[in-house]
Every structure is written in C-alpha cells, then in structure tokens.
Amino acid sequence: MRLFENLTATPEPAWPELQRLVGAASVTVEVRAPDEATSRRTLEQLQVTTGSFLGAVVVHTGGLLVDHGWLRVYGSPGRSASLPSTDGLPGLAGTNEFPPVPTAVWSPAHGLVVAHDVLGGTYALNGQDPAAHARPGRPGDMTYLAPDTLQWESLEAGYAAWLAWVLDGGLADFTEGLRWDGWEDESRGLSGDSGLNFYPPLWSKEAHEDLGATSRAVVPMAELVAMARSTAAEIDGVDLGALGTF
Numbered sequence: 001m002r003l004f005e006n007l008t009a010t011p012e013p014a015w016p017e018l019q020r021l022v023g024a025a026s027v028t029v030e031v032r033a034p035d036e037a038t039s040r041r042t043l044e045q046l047q048v049t050t051g052s053f054l055g056a057v058v059v060h061t062g063g064l065l066v067d068h069g070w071l072r073v074y075g076s077p078g079r080s081a082s083l084p085s086t087d088g089l090p091g092l093a094g095t096n097e098f099p100p101v102p103t104a105v106w107s108p109a110h111g112l113v114v115a116h117d118v119l120g121g122t123y124a125l126n127g128q129d130p131a132a133h134a135r136p137g138r139p140g141d142m143t144y145l146a147p148d149t150l151q152w153e154s155l156e157a158g159y160a161a162w163l164a165w166v167l168d169g170g171l172a173d174f175t176e177g178l179r180w181d182g183w184e185d186e187s188r189g190l191s192g193d194s195g196l197n198f199y200p201p202l203w204s205k206e207a208h209e210d211l212g213a214t215s216r217a218v219v220p221m222a223e224l225v226a227m228a229r230s231t232a233a234e235i236d237g238v239d240l241g242a243l244g245t246f
Contacts, residue, residue, distance in 0.1 A: 003044060011051075013056065014051055014052055015050065015059075018056050024167075025066075026169035027068075032063045032077055032089060033061075033077075033078075034058075034059065034077070035077060035078030037078075038078060039076035041098075052160065054114070058076050062075050062076055062089065063077055063091070063192070067187075070171065071171060072192055074089075074091055074092040075092060076093070077091045090193055092112070094246075095113050095246070109128065110132040111132075112125045113243065114142075116225075117175075117195075122228075122243045123143070123144055123162070124152075125142055126140060126143060135154075135241065137156065140158055141154050148202040148203050148207070150231060178211070190218060193220060196216045198216055199216075201231070220246065221246050228240060
C-alpha cells in the first residue's frame with residue numbers, strides 16, 4: 001500500500017491544469033478548502049496519485065460547487081459541529097463509506113459515487129468489477145443515474161474528461177428540460193447535503209409533459225437517493241446499487 005507521500009510525489013501533478021480549467025470555466029465554481037487529515041486518509045484509501053484529476057480533487061479541495069451549486073463534486077472537507085446553513089457538503093470518503101482506517105485489503109469494487117446534482121442525480125465512476133456495480137459502460141467510465149428515468153446511463157468518459165466537460169458548461173445541454181426559471185437562486189440557497197424533491201416526481205408522465213406544473217421542496221439528499229432506490233425497486237424491480245451515504 002503506497003503512502004500519501006508516495007502518491008503525491010508525481011512529476012506531473014494534475015492540480016495546476018485543474019486550477020486552469022476552474023479559472024477558465026464557463027460556469028460558476030466554488031472550490032471548498034480541504035482538510036489535511038481527511039485528504040491524506042482518502043488518497044491512501046483510493047491509492048491514486050495526484051497526477052490524476054481525482055487525486056487532485058481529493059487532496060486540494062473540500063469539494064467543488066459547480067454551476068450555482070447545481071452539481072456537488074466531492075473532495076475532502078473537514079467536519080464541524082457548527083457548519084453554517086449553506087455548508088454541509090459531504091466528502092468522497094463519507095459518501096462511499098470508506099473504512100475509518102485505510103486498509104490495503106478494502107477496495108470499492110462497485111466504483112465510487114463522486115458527485116450529486118440538486119435533483120438527486122448520481123454521478124458514479126465504475127469500478128474494475130462489472131458484476132459488482134451492474135452499471136453500463138466499461139471499468140473507469142463515468143455513469144449517471146438520471147432522476148427523470150431512474151436508469152443508469154454511461155457518459156462514455158473517464159473522471160478527468162467528465163470534470164473538464166462540466167467546467168466547460170456541459171451541464172447546460174445535459175440538463176435540458178430539467179431546469180426552470182429561477183433554478184440558479186434555488187440551487188445556490190441549498191446546503192451541500194440537501195436537494196430538491198419534485199411532485200409529481202421527475203420520472204412521472206406529468207413532469208415529463210410540463211415541468212412547470214410540478215412543485216418543489218427542499219429535502220435531505222439522503223432522502224432523495226433513498227426514494228430513487230425504493231421507487232426503482234418497486235416499479236421495475238431494479239436494484240440501482242450504491243447511490244452514496246449521507
């Protein structure tokens with residue numbers, strides 16, 4: 001098992017390029033400060049270097065809030081009992097239930113939940129064992145659980161390409177039909193561990209025909225992903241797999 005010092009001793013760190021992309025982003029990006037102890041433990045558990053975008057996000061950020069907070073990309077935030085109401089952004093380790101102490105015998109065969117959007121849409125990086133995650137795409141591909149279909153779809157890109165696409169404004173077309181007038185203010189006002197629940201739900205015929213006819217309520221993200229799991233199981237008999245823990 002490689003230690004933090006080995007994983008960060010890369011001749012070509014990804015952080016400078018990621019900083020450049022953030023600075024040139026066509027969408028708003030808030031970079032949260034990382035917690036040193038959390039980032040160390042998380043990187044050692046992942047066993048990726050800071051030559052990767054994933055390693056750079058884990059070590060150098062407490063997470064990214066992208067496009068007025070619509071997307072939350074998980075990093076290594078610290079924990080506090082007195083977080084302001086606009087905080088509460090989870091970390092990659094907590095969302096994926098990493099063991100409290102890094103161990104060489106544990107690995108997320110199903111992959112990693114790396115981000116959520118305010119609708120409860122889940123972005124996951126496929127693991128090396130296809131049977132463990134039962135998601136489309138190849139090992140190392142990014143996938144997305146769409147809240148309006150309750151189905152996984154492959155994004156046909158790895159983590160670095162996906163994050164670059166997000167920062168370049170890719171969510172604008174990707175979320176077509178799922179945004180409404182004033183979504184920016186609603187997204188900005190949410191804490192990092194909450195999202196928006198729609199009624200009728202986004203996967204319903206009514207929402208598909210007229211999103212403006214729905215109502216929205218702020219709920220914990222844990223509640224959103226739990227509803228997605230139970231609804232998919234009830235309607236289609238499908239187990240969506242890991243959607244993150246909050």
